[in-house]
Amino acid sequence: MYAQLWCLCLAAVSALAADSPTLFNECLVPGDKKSAAETALLKRLEPLKNKRFEVTDTDGPDTYTYTLVICNRTLEDAKSTNEGLVQINKATSKTSVIGRINDTYVFNGSDWIMLVYRSGDPYGGHCDNEPRKAMIMISCNKNTLGDGFTIISEERNKSQDCFYLFEMDSSVACPIEDSHLSVGSVLLIVFAVLLALYIIGGFVYQRFVVGAKGIEQFPNITFWQELGNLVADGCDFVCRSRARSSETAYRGVGDDQLGEEPEERDDHLLPM
Ligand SMILES: *[C@@H]1O[C@H](CO)[C@@H](O)[C@H](O)[C@H]1NC(C)=O
Numbered sequence: 001m002y003a004q005l006w007c008l009c010l011a012a013v014s015a016l017a018a019d020s021p022t023l024f025n026e027c028l029v030p031g032d033k034k035s036a037a038e039t040a041l042l043k044r045l046e047p048l049k050n051k052r053f054e055v056t057d058t059d060g061p062d063t064y065t066y067t068l069v070i071c072n073r074t075l076e077d078a079k080s081t082n083e084g085l086v087q088i089n090k091a092t093s094k095t096s097v098i099g100r101i102n103d104t105y106v107f108n109g110s111d112w113i114m115l116v117y118r119s120g121d122p123y124g125g126h127c128d129n130e131p132r133k134a135m136i137m138i139s140c141n142k143n144t145l146g147d148g149f150t151i152i153s154e155e156r157n158k159s160q161d162c163f164y165l166f167e168m169d170s171s172v173a174c175p176i177e178d179s180h181l182s183v184g185s186v187l188l189i190v191f192a193v194l195l196a197l198y199i200i201g202g203f204v205y206q207r208f209v210v211g212a213k214g215i216e217q218f219p220n221i222t223f224w225q226e227l228g229n230l231v232a233d234g235c236d237f238v239c240r241s242r243a244r245s246s247e248t249a250y251r252g253v254g255d256d257q258l259g260e261e262p263e264e265r266d267d268h269l270l271p272m
């Protein structure tokens with residue numbers, strides 16, 4: 001029996017382990033020593049890892065299709081050269097890697113993340129034939145995990161530091177909210193709602209079913225009146241008992257400070 005349970009437990013653990021690969025992100029930063037901020041950001045990008053984003057650019061003389069994967073490869077491992085963003089010329093099917101995930105930069109602001117893939121294929125003629133580079137601006141959009149991938153511009157009319165600029169929307173770029181309601185406030189809200197339901201429901205019941213008038217419409221009015229009396233009695237007992245029992249002691253100490261204060265002043269507070 002125990003052995004069976006043990007086996008079941010092991011199977012569950014190994015299933016869990018298989019589901020969560022140790023390498024949470026394939027993006028590599030130069031030098032391969034990620035800072036804490038980079039690690040945190042790459043972790044935030046992880047939900048996008050198995051998505052492909054595509055956009056077709058028909059603006060120039062040629063039509064290009066751009067495919068983006070986030071910290072993953074567009075091709076299967078064997079053929080892959082770590083390409084994270086590729087451009088395909090629709091007419092000639094010529095493929096150029098714009099940026100590779102093993103040369104990633106990532107940084108963020110309050111509601112955006114900038115992902116930069118470098119080490120793309122070299123330009124042929126432009127930009128001193130430097131490697132291509134892709135910049136992907138990911139803006140916060142709470143309504144989508146990933147959408148709206150578009151190319152903004154291709155800057156290649158300079159002699160170096162050219163780049164392709166893209167943008168997309170994603171909820172992973174949204175600021176991490178920590179304004180969750182505390183347990184206490186949830187309980188308070190639930191209590192207030194129940195109280196309101198009780199009073200309104202009771203009122204309706206008393207008025208329309210029982211046919212009560214005036215103060216009698218308040219639900220369980222006799223109970224609450226009795227409870228009120230009980231509370232008053234309790235308060236009377238708790239608040240006054242000490243004053244009564246230590247009356248003499250106080251009088252002894254306080255006589256001179258009290259001055260001309262009349263002694264029968266609190267007599268009317270005593271229960272008759
Ligand atoms: C990234 O990977 C490509 C292809 O596997 C390789 O040629 C290149 O040297 C690598 N770049 C860096 C910065 O590691």
Ligand SMILES: *[C@@H]1O[C@H](CO)[C@@H](O)[C@H](O)[C@H]1NC(C)=O
Binds near residue numbers: 041044109110
């Ligand atoms: C950038 O992301 C980090 C880690 O996810 C976060 O702690 C930080 O607040 C973000 N920066 C800004 C300016 O919001």
